[in-house]
Amino acid sequence: MRDAPKPFSSEWINAPAATRVRPRRLPRRSHHWLIAFFAKLPGERGLTFLVVLVLVFSSFWFAGPRGEAHVRSGSRVVADVPAAPRLTFGEPEPTARANISTEALTVNTAGNAGGEQDAVAPQLKLEPEAAEEEASTPNGLLPKNRILAFYGFPGNPDMGILGEYDMDRLLEELRKQAAEYEEADPSHPVLLAFEVIASVAQKDPQADGSYLQDTPSDVLDQYADFTRENGLLLFLDVQIGYRTVENEIKGLKPWLSQDHVHLALDPEFAMKKGQVPGVHIGSIDAKDVTFAQNWLVDLATEARITPRLLVVHQFKETMLTNKDRIAPVPGVQLIVDADGWGTPTEKLATYDFVNRTTHIEYDGVKLFYNQDVPLMTAEDVVNLDPSPLLVIYQ
Template sequence: MADRPKPFSSEWITAPPPEPTAPHLFSDRIRAIITRVARPLPGDRTLSVWMLLILVVGSLLLAGPPGQAHLNELAALESGATPAPVIDWDEQEPASSSASISTDSLAVTDDEASVAPITSTPPDLQLDLGQAPEQPALTPDGLMPEYRILTYYGFPGNEQMGILGEHEMHRVLELLRQQAAEYEAADPSRPVMIAFEVIASVAQPEPQADGSFLLDIPSELLDQYAAFTAANDILLFLDVQVGRRTVEAEIEGIRPWLELPHVHLAIDPEFAMEEGQIPGDHIGQVDATDIAFAQQWLVDLTTGLGIPPKVLIVHQFHYTMIENKDQVEPMAGVQLVIDADGFGPPATKRDAYAVMIGQIPIEYHGVKLFYKQDVPLMTAEEILDLDPVPDLVIYQ
C-alpha cells in the first residue's frame, strides 16, 4: 500500500486502476476454521453454493402458502379497505333563535355514515399532493387570487350553528377582523377579504309545509345582514341546504339578494335529499350538473346586471357529496371554491383536505374550521401550510 499514490492526488486520479484480485468472501482466519471443520469443501465457491442452498431450502420451509400476502393485499384493495378519510361532522342541534327557526338534531352517526348510500365512484387515493402550477385566472376581475376570503359562518341568533349566531353583528365583525389579522400576518403578500356567511335555508327533520324539509330565514333578517355587510364594505355569502328542493329553486329563492354586488352563494350538499331521504338520516349530494347550473346562473346574473363576478362555494366532507366530481370545471365569469368541510383534529383535517381538495383541484380551494369542535384548532400558519394553499377559510 505504501507505493500507491495518495487518494485524490493528481497521481491517484491519473494512475491506471490496480489489477483486480479475486475477492474472498471470508477472512483468512474464518477460512482456516472452516477448512478444519469442513475439509471436504474445496474452497469459497463451493462453500457459497452450499450456504445458498441452505438459505433457499430454509426459506421455503418457513414461508407460508405461496403468494398469500399479495392475495391479501389485492383483496383489500378490491374491497375498498382504504376508504377516504372521514371527519366527525355531526350537525349541531340549533337552539331557538330570534327568527324562530329551530330543528332537532340532524346528527348522522359514524355507523350510519359508513353505510350511507354510495352513488358515486370512490376516489383513487393515489394522491399527487404537489402544488398544481398556477394557471391564468378565468375570471381576472374576480376577487381571487388577489384576495384570500375569510368568513364567519352560522345562523343569526343561534349559538349552536356557528360563531355568526353567537354575537350581535358588530361584535361578530370585530372578532372577524381580529381573525383576519392573523392571516395577513402569516401571509403579508395576500390581503384578506372578510365576509359573513349566513345560512339562508335550514334543514329540518320534518317535511314542513312545502315538503322541502327546510325552513327559510325571514327576508327581513336577510335584509338586515345585507345592509350591514354593505355598510361595512364586507362580503355576504348566503348558504342554502337544498333539502328536497332543487338547486335551481334554492337559488331563485334568494335572487333579490344575489342581485346585490357584494352578495355571493354557497351550496351545502349535505342536506340535498332525494325522494324518500330525510336530512340527518342520509348524507346528501349534488351532481356536477347542479354545480354547472349554479355557475351559469351566476354568470348570467352578473352579466345581465353589469355587476362584479360572484363566488360560488360548494361544501364537501365526504366524497359522495359531489357526484361526478371529475366533471366539475371552472367557468369564466364565476369563481368556484370547493370547501373541505367537517371538524376533527389537525391530522384528520389534513387528510380530508388532501382527498377533497388535493386529489381533484378544480379552481379555488377552501377549508372550514370549528372553534368549538376542532381540538386543537389549527393556527393560521398551519392552514396556510396546506397544499394547495387555501384561498378561502371559513370559521363556524
C-alpha cells in the first residue's frame, strides 16, 4: 500500500479529500440479493391491495357456519310475514255429557250496567315497541299470535255479533275483520275464535236459584265441532250468577277437554246474596281465578292437550277483588279483557286501569259494533299500551 503524505506537507495539503465509504454490515453478495428482492415488490398501492385481499379471505376462515342474518329496524325484527295460521285439532274422545238444561232461554238484553267510569288520560304507545316477551308457558299460543274473537249467544243478535249470523257467514265476517289486524300488525299472526256464552244471566232466580240459563248441550256441540273442523278456537263464557266458579267450569269439562276449547269468566254477573244480575255489578276474587288456573292445568295434563287459555272480563275495579294476588301459572295463559262499551276516551281509560295499572300476564280488549261510537280501528287497537293479544268484538 502506498505511503500517505506526511501531515501538513505540501503534498498533504494539496491532496484531494478522501471519498467517504458507507460501512458495510453484509457481505457484498447478500447486499445485491436484497436490493434485487425489494426492487421486485409492488408499490404502496399494490401492497395495500394485497393486505385487504388477505383480510377478506381470512374472514371466511374465522366466520362460523352459514345461517340467516337477523336484521333489526328499530326494535322490530325485519322478516317475511308468515301466512295466517290455520290450526288443526284432533277429534275429541267420547265422554259423558254434563247435565245442562235445554229449556228455552229468556235473556236479559239491558244496556251496559257498568255505570259511569272516571276519565283517565289515555295511554297510547308513542315509543318503539320493546322486544317481545317470551312465553312463560311452553307451547302456548301467546305471545307470538293475536287472537280475534266474535262474541255472543247463538240466535240472539242483541247479545253480540255471534248471534247475528249462522256459523258459516260468521266465519266470513271474522276473516274480513282479521285482515285489518294482519295489515295493522303483520308481526302477530291472527288466530280466529268464537266466544259463546255457555250460561246466560237472568233477572229471575230460575228453578235452581242460580239466576242462570244454560246453553243447550247440542248447541255447544255444534259450535265445538264447527270451530274444530275450521281451525278456530272456541271460548266458553260463564256468567256464574249464584253458582261458584268451580261448579260452572266443572260442568263444562266435556267441552273444555277438547284441544281447541278454552274458558272465559265474566265477573259482572257473579252475584252475592241479595244481588240481581243486570241491577248489580258482580265480582269474583283472586282465589277464584287461581282455582280456575290450576284446574285448567290439571285438565290439560289429564286430557293430554295443549296449554289452556283463561279469559277474565273486567270493566270496573271492584269486579276482581284482591287482583294483586293473581299471578301467572305455568301451563295456563291468563288474559284480562278490558270490557265495557263507550267512546274511545272512555275505553282507553278502562283499558289503562285494567291492563296497564294492574297488568298480570296478557292483555285483551272488547269492542262493541253498535255501542262504541266511534268504533276504534284495528290500528288504534294494536297501538294501545300494552298492545292487546286478544281482541273481542260483540
